[in-house]
Ligand code: ATP
């Protein structure tokens with residue numbers, strides 16, 4: 001088998017492949033460019049260095065670097081550019097990486113990290129660097145394509161070893177669910193160092209669709225592209241969707257627009273209703289770094305009548321909901337979500353201690369997420385296992401409370417966590433960023449119309465900000481330690 005890129009060049013050399021700002025490349029042109037980058041890297045990276053890290057925001061250089069390093073058979077450690085120096089040091093040490101390909105703008109960040117070889121991510125100049133070899137590399141399916149760290153929402157990020165076979169299974173399942181063809185153009189405002197972004201490159205290579213990359217998410221630019229028909233599909237996270245709704249154009253999006261693939265975390269039902277009223281086709285999805293992108297998704301036909309559901313398992317995926325003894329529970333009963341399928345990775349990097357915690361003896365992956373399947377097999381997410389609050393024997397799911405508080409005027413952000421309580425074991429409390437006039441009483445007068453009494457937050461803490469991971473997710477576990485003090489309004 002030749003590389004996936006070569007396959008696209010053979011099948012559709014003149015088909016549009018890649019868009020970056022005002023530039024465009026066909027598959028043949030991408031391959032030509034990749035050849036130059038491959039030559040450059042083969043001069044700079046010794047053969048014996050099997051593993052190479054990349055540190056860059058989205059850019060055309062990042063895109064070509066990924067493809068070229070794969071041509072050279074390297075395992076790519078994709079680093080989040082928002083990591084603190086300490087987090088970065090942890091990931092580099094954990095992955096035992098000695099060589100980092102870094103964007104020019106990020107080079108200064110590395111001055112404090114020694115014992116690393118840095119390669120600046122700059123376009124190979126002219127033809128000098130070009131070694132005239134055909135791209136004839138092979139993507140071995142069992143080989144590691146990428147190592148990506150989880151977001152660290154529930155604790156320390158874990159290095160996830162993603163093989164080409166995992167990525168391939170994910171792309172094929174997406175094709176089946178969303179009917180992706182080479183006529184599609186996938187817009188990528190999400191970072192390439194995340195599975196949400198990297199998986200779009202894989203789909204391009206496997207399915208032959210076009211790919212438009214953005215340096216960062218800018219609602220106005222993306223809206224304009226969607227209105228002008230410059231993309232048929234886009235991957236977004238909840239906060240991007242909110243901004244797109246605020247910028248929704250009067251004339252709507254182009255008729256070529258097919259779907260917004262929404263993933264990464266929970267979304268408020270209000271936002272989804274708004275999408276429906278605008279006629280924006282949203283495909284809600286559920287997935288994680290360990291499953292190489294979405295594994296459960298809601299198809300268009302179900303979007304209207306299954307609001308709030310993450311959908312059904314994609315092709316080749318099996319799902320079950322289990323209790324603490326790992327026994328399947330009945331429909332509509334909440335338990336832990338277990339997954340099995342070719343896109344689920346089999347191990348964490350250096351993660352022997354996780355093997356029995358996260359994988360059952362018969363190979364199911366324990367997601368650490370809680371949810372239920374309805375009678376028809378649609379999945380609903382309710383909480384992270386680690387965020388569940390058990391108060392006087394009742395299970396409380398913080399997201400349910402957060403969705404209500406979010407609607408209170410003046411609330412910008414909210415995180416509900418459990419706080420130890422002598423009587424109840426634990427009680428819900430809310431950390432809120434918002435107007436200083438917000439009080440526990442006012443919130444609860446409002447919330448009691450929607451929530452049972454035991455779910456009402458016992459205390460409200462006003463904050464200037466909430467702890468976030470490098471990928472922008474709420475890191476609630478940090479509100480349960482002494483660190484919480486740093487976020488409280490004075
Ligand atoms: P860590 O594993 O380090 O704690 P993380 O789980 O946030 O971090 P990711 O792999 O980036 O790392 O995120 C996957 C998680 O995001 C899922 O396990 C789930 O908790 C959450 N998630 C993904 N999709 C959805 C969704 N549609 N609704 C609710 N939560 C979701």
Ligand code: MG
Pocket residue numbers: 150151288368
């Ligand atoms: Mg996780």
